[in-house]
Amino acid sequence: MTAQKSPIIEIRNVSKRFGKVTAVDNVSLDILAGEFFVLLGPSGCGKTTLLRMIAGFEMPTEGQILIDGQDMAHVPPNRRPVNMVFQSYAVFPHMSVADNVAYGLKIAGVGRSEREERVREALELVKLGGFEDRMPDQMSGGQRQRVALARSLVMRPKVLLLDEPLSALDAKLRAQMQFELADLQDQVGITFVTVTHDQDEALSMACRIAVMNKGDVAQLATPSDLYEYPANRFVADFVGSVNLFEGKLTLDEPDKAAVDCPGVGKIYLNHGVTGPHGADVWVALRPEKIYLHVPGAGKAVQAAGQDAPEGHNFARGRITGMSYLGDITLFDITLDDGATIRVSRPNLSRHDQEDFEWNDRVSMHWRADSPVVLLS
Amino acid sequence: MAEQHWKENPKGFWAVSATPLLWTLLFFLVPMSFVWLYSFGSNVGLTEIEISGTLDNYKRATEWLYVSIFLKSLAVAALVTVICLVVGFPVAMALTFASEKWRPWLLLGIMLPFWTNLLIRTYALMMLLGTQGYANKTLGWLWDGASWLKVFFGMQPLPTWEPVQLLYNNFAVVLGLVYVHLPFMVLPLYSALDRLDKSLIEASLDLGAGHLRTLMKVVMPLAMPGVIAGVMITLIPALGAYLTPDLMGGTDSQMIANVIERQFKRANDWPFGAALSFVLIYAMFILIALQSLRKPRRGEAK
Known part of the structure; x- marks a missing residue:
């Protein structure tokens, strides 16, 4: 990605209230020129309102929106x-x-020959060459979306805003369009700002993602940072699936930390967390970062011992739920200490799913760099 | 539920349709066919009509006197329809974009006149428009105010206010008909606009169009079925209007329905009245046929 560092959209302390409801609550963020920016969040988190304020269909109750350095307060859509x-x-x-596709160009007063050329180009770009004379009701949902894309791109905007662009497509087409949109963005170099509630969509397309919750930005980061270094429980839980354990911070030094989680055990990290000693914290542990073992052989204890002190980073339990998804199998394991933990395991060979059965006793371990300690 | 052909369930079909069919047959088609037969007859006594198959009544209906009244009725109805459309479209737009809280009340305001008798509504309007009515009083008050202003600035006062004749002329007929028919125009327009995807309007604005262009290029074409429906159900009853021109019109503002009424009542010439009625009905048939011939364009809300 060739993201330049200058911001194309500056959102400064923007709030939007509808009557007593606060849809967007004092949001400030910069969207950089040329990047694929995603606003991600559950429905009602304010992401669409924020997008509509950028487009000019809603006016901020407070705050300022600048596009390319210009204040948009009195600029109609x-x-x-x-x-x-x-x-x-x-x-x-x-x-x-x-x-x-020609609608906007006609209004802008673009001459006939240039208009036709640009319409043709835009349609080529979205792979709809030859569809010029079709009527929209003769087209599929995916094709109509491409028309909408071409109609916007032909205007050569500084920023293209996309409101849940893939939500109406079926799963296969959605996956394909995720790639195509990212490709297209790379090709035209226009800044894309997309709103979505779908975390897969956000992770696969975005340069940076702002996760929104209750009108506020919960975290702004690259997709991998968002997933591997969530800033709080909301982000950890909303992006991907996660095991969250409540515990007390018992050790916190620059190069190591430990959390005592009742119901799970002692969790050790090979880096510091800079939280107050003895504080109540949460530990997030992704299901795919937990390894399953057949109990009795001592393998889990041994594996955990490689990067953690004895008695840390392993647990024992019984499989109380299983769901085979083809590429992976999900296990719900009730630990001996009471908590339930979710583990996902890739089916690397065609017989992997036969290793574990419902009600089997299992042991498990995780690496010391896998858990994330969250303070809020 | 999938659409079912009536032949698949004939018992159910007849159970539901027998009553309305019988009703239409007995109270509409049978009397209408009598009137139709009368139109080919002639008066032989005070109450006796001989159906002789003569075309004299139709020949008489094509005399210029009647054709001119017919054309004038059509012109008045067309003018009323156009005014209703021009006034009704913004009203329908306002209804569509009104907040959820206000919309039911605004719709009630449109519907309310339907619950009041036409005669009472017409008399109420006449009271408003009379030489001693509020319209004239307001005008007179404004006139006096202007006169006072002129004196204030040291000029000659205006001549004394003479009430304007707002009733018993063609103006009153058009105004009255617009007043009566406006809801008929607003409701189909509203239903067409309400079905319109609002993001189409936003898309047009987003692509650089102003509000006027958006209205002309996006809203109007897509609301066309509502416009056509509104025009039809305003034009047809306005063409056959009887009460409004009778009460509010002057001697020169009678419409075709008033002429027909006179044939049946005062002139006691049922065969000629019947012929005139059927000329009017045929004209309406043609209007409806023209409308159904129009090919619906793609993308219009059906």
Whole structure:
């Protein structure tokens, strides 16, 4: 990615209230020129409101939005250098594909020959070459979305806004479009700002993701940082699946830390967490970072002992739930100490799923760099 | 539920449709066919009509006197329809974009006149428009105010206010018909606009269009079925309007329905009245046929 460092959109202390409901609560963030930025969050978290404020369909109650250095406070949507792809695509049903794509160019006063050239180019770009004369009702949902994309891209906006662009597509097409959108963004070099509630979509497409919760930005980070270094329980839980354990910080030094989690055991980390000693904290542990072992052989204890002091980073329990998903198998394991823990295990060979059965006793361990300590 | 052809369930079909079919047959088609037969007859006594198959009544209906009244009725109805459309469209837009809290009340305001008798509504409007009515009083008050202002600035006062004749002329007929028919225009327009995906409007704005262009290029074309429906159910009843021109019109503002009424009542010429009625009905049939011939464009809300 060739993300330049200068911000194209600056959101400064923006709040939006609808009556007594606060949809966006004092958000400040910069979106960099040329990046693929994703606003991720559950429904009602304010992400769509924020996007609509960038487009100009909603005005901030407080705060300021700058696009390319210009304050947008008094700029109506039809004069902003941004274009939007709507969740329903909003392709004009009474116009052909070519007329749809040419709509904005006609208004901008682009001459006929240049207009036709640019429409053709835009349609090529979204792989709809030759569809010029089709009417929208003769097209599939995926094709209509491409029309909406072409209609926006043909305007060469500084920023393209996409509101849940893939939510109406079926799973296969969605996966394909995730790649295509990322490719397209790379190709045209326009800044994309996408709103989604789908974490897979966000992780696969974004340069950076802002996770929103209750009108606030819970964390702004790259996809891998978001997943591996969540800042709080909300992000850890919303992005991917996670085991969260409550515990007390018993050791916190620059190069090591330990948390005593009732119901699970002692968890050791090979780095410091800079939390107050004895504080109540939460430990997040991803299911795929836990290794399962057949008990009795002492393998779990041995493996855990490689990077943690004795008695840390392993647990024993009984399989109380199993769900075979093809590529992986999910296990719910009730620990001897009472807690339930979820483990995912890749089915690396065709017989892997036969190793463990319902009600089997198992032991497990994890590496000292896997757990994440969360203070909030 | 999938659509079912009536032949798959004939018993159910007849159970549901027998009553309305019988009703239509007995109270609409049978009397109408009598009227239709009368239109080919002639008066032989005070109450006797001989159905002789003569076309004299239709020949008389094509005399310029009647054709001119017919054309004038059509012109008045068309003008009323256009005014209703121009006034009704913004009203329908306002209804569509009103907040959830307000919309039911605004709709109630549109529907309320339906619950009041047409005669009472018309008389109420007449009271408003009379020479001693509020419209004239307000105008007179404004006139006096303007006169006072002129004196205040040291100019000659205006001549004394003479009430304007707002009733018993063509203006009153058009105004009255617009007043009566406006809800018929607003409701189909509202239903068409309400079905319109609002993000289409936002998309148009987003692509750089102003509000006027969005209205003309996106909203209007997609609301066309509502416009056509509104035009039809305003034009047809306005063409056959009877009460409003009778009460609010002057001697020169009678419409075709008033002429028909006179044939049946005062002139006691049922055969000619019947012929005129059927000319009017045929004209309406043609209007409806023209509308159904129009090919619906793609993408319109069905």
